[in-house]
Amino acid sequence: QVQVVESGGTLVQAGGSLRLSCTASGYTDSIYSMGWFRQAPGKEREGVAAITKNGNTQYADSGKGRFTISQNNAENTLYLQMNSLKPEDTAMYYCAADPAVTWWSLLTPTRYNYWGQGAQVTVSS
Numbered sequence: 001q002v003q004v005v006e007s008g009g010t011l012v013q014a015g016g017s018l019r020l021s022c023t024a025s026g027y028t029d030s031i032y033s034m035g036w037f038r039q040a041p042g043k044e045r046e047g048v049a050a051i052t053k054n055g056n057t058q059y060a061d062s063g064k065g066r067f068t069i070s071q072n073n074a075e076n077t078l079y080l081q082m083n084s085l086k087p088e089d090t091a092m093y094y095c096a097a098d099p100a101v102t103w104w105s106l107l108t109p110t111r112y113n114y115w116g117q118g119a120q121v122t123v124s125s
Contacts, residue, residue, distance in 0.1 A: 002026045002114040004034075004078075006095045009119030016085050020119055022078040022095030030099040036069060036080045037109050038091035038121075045094070047107025049080060058106045062089075085123045092118040 035050030096112035
């Protein structure tokens, strides 16, 4: 089993920056990929960015050029640096991990088995 816990969610003004963190614990050696997902009220959960154990990344179009995913494998920590935030980025942001997500499914929420409770990000205009 793997547990993940997000932190860093807060209220930020449009144009501002924010960094989310996610710490994994448990059987972390089994993790192949981790990702950030978000869900706004009334919308489906969507992939934002994902990273494999060896550092390969994928980004959804919504965050390309503004968001950066990174990881510290030694500390089992995942980060999402978000710059130039927009009101439409407002959502609950979730961290997820899985031992067996394929490359073409890295941004697919249903492929992940381990989820955190979420961190609320609110961007005011």
